[in-house]
Amino acid sequence: MSKILTPEELKKKIDKFKKEGKRTVFTNGCFDILHVGHIRYLKEAKKLGSILIVAINSDKSVRKIKPLRPINPENERAEVLSALEFVDFVTFFDEDTPYELIKYLKPDVLVKGGDWKIEEIVGADIVKEVYSLPYVEGVSTTEIINKILSKYKTFKSQPSAEIIKKAEKVKFLILDVDGVLTRGDIILDEENNEFKIFNVKDGHGLVMLNKSGIGVAIITGRNSKALQRRMKELGITEVHQGSREKLKIFQQIVEKYNLKKEEISAMGDDIIDLSILSRAGLSVAPQDAHEEVKKIVDLVTHCKAGQGAVRELCDIILKAKGLWDKFIDEYTNL
Template sequence: MSELTYVERAARVKLMIFDVDGVLTDGSLHYGADGEALKTFNVQDGLGIKLIQEAGIQTAIISARTSPQVIKRAADLGISHLHQGGHDKLTPFNALLEKTGLTAEQVGFIGDDVVDLPILSRVGFAVAVPNGRKEVLERAHHTTAAHGGRGAVREVCELVLHAQGLYERVMAQFLV
């Protein structure tokens, strides 16, 4: 049996999970005068998430850091599966599989750092951003052209839509 291509893997995705720092953001932390860490999110990435949701693909965030900005961003985008805090990302991943009834092969994950490896090594569609750590890049099925926080999420969302033959359907609302 031959190894699946990354497009074939993307075609099986029913749940796409996103890391935050270095994926949904560029990984930079800006501190305000009161010491609060601020994050910057890409609007086009957000629309990509909304488009895959419209196509019936579930979305989730699993992040090692805890941030009120991530709670707000997840709420704004309608991401109902959110786990923050702790370098153990595998426990919330396994709980998410149990909750959704999906298998790991039906899940995509996009990450950038070594704390993402336990999930990346289990999912059916493992994606890295080009500015990710070497160990992540070596284990990914696909690496985006765009960097984290700079369109990588939008790119992977559109890839999944194309792979599943859903891109034209979700884009029809804009191409009138």
């Protein structure tokens, strides 16, 4: 018999257990990477009744509250939990919290980990018996992920927890052009026309930021009709060309939009950009930026300039702010 049930199937079971005088214990969580803290906690929870029910956040639910997670999909997380002898049933919920599920199932006992005060536990106003059990200090899924990243630094595809935290606060992105939005090549014809090659993925990243209410500004020392045209296509109006005093323009933007340092992300590639990068909450450089720049920024992208570096940063910001799934859903359902 499968331990993994829908809420409707589980409700029938619970009603039957109540008639038999069996106490049902309910707990919930992501249980992304199962660890010793989870095991000890669930064992103690089972002691509070006859039947232990574990409700796990669906993948959709996890993404709303923990950007870039889950590591393991919901079906695998459920299977691992159901293999534990002290876990009787596993179910799912899509919402941010299991409040409606608790209200529907009406368990006898509600349990959460020790980092929750009893009055703050979701469902405490519904269930009569509520417990907050102690966690194992220093053991968590986040700690395990950080430990892995620390030991295997060559695997850099995942931004660090610090970068994610900074990206979550970003409200405005400021970009250089040559060596950031382009590879840095300058093509001139005999009539002094300047040509630039832009990356379509970078462009779409900026469009998604714009749609999400995140401001974008361009500050460049050169003048280019090609740039003006491209920014118009992308709906970006804060375009400052021929700006030799980049810091002055930066300060005007900060004042205009009433921005705090931590709300600004900036990407540059050469030492002329240092004055702006040093004043941004999240400073970024493309993989092929000048070495002096890469020394001082918070993040160096895996992609090179004009080849997806800007898109990489856009994706990090959108995921950190919990906005990524909105676009996945939008484009999936076109």
